[in-house]
Amino acid sequence: MMIRRAFYYWQFIAVIFLPLWVLIGRGVFGSSVGWDFVLFLVLCPILAFALLAVAGLTTARKSVRSERAVSWIDAALLAAWHAVIIAYGFVDAPLLAALIVLVAVGGFWVELWQLVTETRNRFTTLVEGFERDAQRPTHPGERLDNGNVIIIDTDENRTFN
DSSP states (O other): OHHHHHHHHHHHHHHHHHHHHHHHHHHHHTOOSHHHHHHHHHHHHHHHHHHHHHHHHHHTSHHHHHHTOOOHHHHHHHHHHHHHHHHHHHOOOHHHHHHHHHHHHHHHHHHHHHHHHHHHHHHHHHHHHHHHHHTOOOOTTOOSSTTOOOOOOOGGGOOOO
8 A cells, every 4th residue: 555655646746857867867878969858848848738638537437536546557657657768868769769658558558548437436336325225115104205304385375465
């Protein structure tokens, strides 16, 4: 639980830290062309937005918000994705860049799938509860109003002098 909770908080820190790491790391460890820095100035905000989108989909699930911990699938996905981003800050390899994009797209769809599945299960449970309550047999003499009575006084019943 401690690892999952750490990933819950880390995913928000990573939105700022990882794009900055790529920008600084590529500048320190090996961009030979000045235009690479300009390219990273454009790509790093896109990376931050992708990290934020996945974090948003993760925290949209009620189970994640209530426990303040991600699932194990989320933890594995975030660990892999963030490890590749950190490695890309050290090494300029096109394979790592492609892997970042592939894991980002896959992570987005996995998070969306988990959100839809959990929401569907919660809604199904709610509807089943309503159906169970509606089909409950009532016993003769059972009061369904729980003692609450609403009296509507219309103008027809009033007498005016």
